[in-house]
Structure formats: structure tokens, C-alpha cells
Amino acid sequence: MIRLLSLIVAAVATTAAQAAPNDGDAAAAEILNDIHAVNNLDKTLAFYHDVFGLDGQTQPITSRGFPALTNSPGARLRLAVLHLPNTSFGLQLMEFSGVERKPGRFGVSDPGASHLILRVRDLNRVVDAAKKSGAEIVTPSGAPVKLPPTAVGSSAILMRDPDGYLVEGEEVTSSNGSPSNGNVQSAGMRFAMADRNATLKFYGDLLGFKLAGGTEFRVNTAMTDFTGVPQGSQSRGLNVAAPGTNPLVFYEFKDLPQTRLHLHLPDPGVPAISFRVKDLDGLVKRMRAARVPTVSADGKVVRFTPSARSILVEDPNGIKVELYEALENVRNEKDLKHLPDK
Numbered sequence: 001m002i003r004l005l006s007l008i009v010a011a012v013a014t015t016a017a018q019a020a021p022n023d024g025d026a027a028a029a030e031i032l033n034d035i036h037a038v039n040n041l042d043k044t045l046a047f048y049h050d051v052f053g054l055d056g057q058t059q060p061i062t063s064r065g066f067p068a069l070t071n072s073p074g075a076r077l078r079l080a081v082l083h084l085p086n087t088s089f090g091l092q093l094m095e096f097s098g099v100e101r102k103p104g105r106f107g108v109s110d111p112g113a114s115h116l117i118l119r120v121r122d123l124n125r126v127v128d129a130a131k132k133s134g135a136e137i138v139t140p141s142g143a144p145v146k147l148p149p150t151a152v153g154s155s156a157i158l159m160r161d162p163d164g165y166l167v168e169g170e171e172v173t174s175s176n177g178s179p180s181n182g183n184v185q186s187a188g189m190r191f192a193m194a195d196r197n198a199t200l201k202f203y204g205d206l207l208g209f210k211l212a213g214g215t216e217f218r219v220n221t222a223m224t225d226f227t228g229v230p231q232g233s234q235s236r237g238l239n240v241a242a243p244g245t246n247p248l249v250f251y252e253f254k255d256l257p258q259t260r261l262h263l264h265l266p267d268p269g270v271p272a273i274s275f276r277v278k279d280l281d282g283l284v285k286r287m288r289a290a291r292v293p294t295v296s297a298d299g300k301v302v303r304f305t306p307s308a309r310s311i312l313v314e315d316p317n318g319i320k321v322e323l324y325e326a327l328e329n330v331r332n333e334k335d336l337k338h339l340p341d342k
Contacts, residue, residue, distance in 0.1 A: 035272035056080035085180035096266035104269035111194030123171035198316035280325035
């Protein structure tokens with residue numbers, strides 16, 4: 001089964017097969033991948049291998065459908081998907097070529113800022129490897145910060161990967177699933193939001209997820225020390241109910257500078273995520289009525305096989321969102337002649 005962006009190669013299909021379905025009758029059945037566009041795929045793979053012990057195989061993508069999906073005519077793509085233990089999604093790394101790319105660098109409070117959370121057994125090993133690799137450490141102290149008892153882990157540090165994405169290493173003593181032989185035990189995602197109400201409408205009303213979080217801004221000393229924002233900064237968050245330990249969280253700071261970056265999917269640093277959805281046609285219709293921006297060429301759904309099709313849209317925070325649908329009732333092989341990758 002070919003899926004793009006999230007499920008176009010067999011490696012991605014393996015990741016999706018390990019995902020658990022979401023609870024409830026929701027349009028978004030599951031989170032598929034955290035998507036990172038990278039400057040140099042080999043360099044980024046080396047970072048995640050050397051610092052976190054994660055590996056993925058590079059796959060060249062030849063489908064003619066993905067330029068329409070991503071609205072990047074003439075683009076070529078190399079892709080790798082990293083398996084994340086005890087996690088319902090994978091980390092998808094994509095290197096575009098053949099098109100102009102403008103790297104973007106998000107500040108912690110900028111709408112759409114993307115954090116990958118990697119929960120590990122030995123955080124000191126991660127810190128040592130990150131510094132050896134020359135990675136930028138965002139946490140001002142340059143050392144792990146102790147987390148409050150309500151947090152998943154005991155301590156954490158924030159860094160940037162080679163493409164500027166924020167990566168959080170968080171030390172945990174156990175995982176909710178089977179212990180991994182590697183250092184990474186589980187993972188999560190965190191995105192900065194521009195508008196809480198708009199985020200609730202997109203992920204709750206349109207995608208059907210249940211989101212929970214207080215409306216009041218509060219001072220979180222550990223968050224301040226961890227991210228390097230000014231002392232006394234107030235923040236609030238929204239947790240998305242989905243399989244895993246806090247797999248998807250949105251956060252917002254009060255009265256901190258925010259720069260809205262307008263990036264395209266090929267641009268290194270662009271925030272992006274993919275979901276498997278039910279009734280893609282109905283969902284797209286509702287999104288158009290809600291004036292959700294469409295990224296895919298001509299605003300159209302792209303069909304890659306008789307059983308797989310996708311569209312790319314943008315959420316209220318500037319995050320690129322792939323909506324993928326797997327059709328259960330495939331007609332016949334004659335449909336292949338109408339597909340863009342044939």
C-alpha cells in the first residue's frame with residue numbers, strides 16, 4: 001500500500017501498522033507521522049542515530065503524485081521513517097530537491113513551532129552525544145532541568161536538530177508499553193498555537209479529537225528554565241486524547257513575541273503532521289465550509305492507488321496537515337491507469 005506523504009513507502013506502512021486506533025467515532029482515526037523537512041537527509045539521520053540511537057532507511061520517491069499533493073511542481077523526494085518505540089506515530093524525514101527551499105527557524109513561542117519529545121532511559125548519554133555532535137542546546141543552563149512530579153519524566157533538556165527543529169530529551173524510568181532495548185522508550189509531539197479557539201475547532205470540531213486543557217495562563221517555572229523564555233512567563237496547553245502518553249500537545253505563551261513564518265512543505269523547519277481519516281470527502285467538504293486553507297494543487301484530493309488518497313491542508317497555527325484515507329472497497333486494477341504515479 002502506497003501512502004504519501006505519510007504512507008508512500010513500505011517503511012511507513014510498517015509504522016502505521018503498529019499504530020493503535022483512536023477511541024470514539026472521530027474523523028481522525030489515528031496520528032500517523034510527525035513530519036520534518038530536512039536540509040540533508042543523511043546528516044539528519046546521523047544526528048538521530050548518534051544522539052538518540054534511532055535508525056531509518058532512505059527511500060527515493062518516484063511517484064508523480066506527490067508534487068500535486070505538496071503543490072511543489074518538479075520536486076523530487078528522498079524519505080526515511082524512524083520507528084519510535086511504544087508510540088502510535090513515526091518520525092518522517094523528507095529531503096526535497098528540484099525546487100527552491102527556504103529554511104525556517106521557529107522560536108519557542110512562534111505559532112507552529114514543532115517539538116519532538118523523545119523519552120529516554122539515560123538523558124546524560126543524550127546530552128553528551130548532542131554536545132559532541134555540535135547540536136545547539138536551547139535550555140540556557142546547558143543541562144537537564146528537573147521536572148515537576150506531574151510530568152511524565154523526571155528531567156528534560158531542549159535542543160535543536162540539524163534542521164532547526166526543537167527536540168526534547170526527557171528522562172523516564174519506565175514506559176507504558178514494552179521496554180525498548182534502545183535508549184528511547186516513547187515519544188510525543190508539541191506544537192505552539194496561535195489561537196486556542198481556532199485550534200479547538202480544527203482538531204476538535206473538524207477532526208473529531210477530544211482536547212483538554214485549562215483556559216487560564218499559569219507560570220510554569222520548569223517550562224521557563226527548560227525553554228529559556230523570560231522568568232515569570234505564563235503558558236497554557238491543550239492535550240489531544242489519542243493512543244500513547246501525551247502524544248500530541250499544543251501550548252501557548254502569554255504576551256511573548258510571536259513571529260508567523262509562512263513556509264512551504266519543502267522548506268526545512270516547516271511544521272507538519274499526518275493523520276489517517278475516515279470519510280475524506282466529507283471532511284474536506286466541512287473544511288472548505290470552514291475556510292481551512294488547502295495546500296495541495298488546485299485544492300484537490302490526490303489518489304495514489306485505488307485504495308490510498310490524500311490532501312494537504314494548513315491548520316490555524318500554520319502547521320501543514322496531511323489527511324490520508326485508506327479505502328476499504330477497492331474496485332479493480334483498471335483504476336490504476338487513472339492514477340498520477342502510473
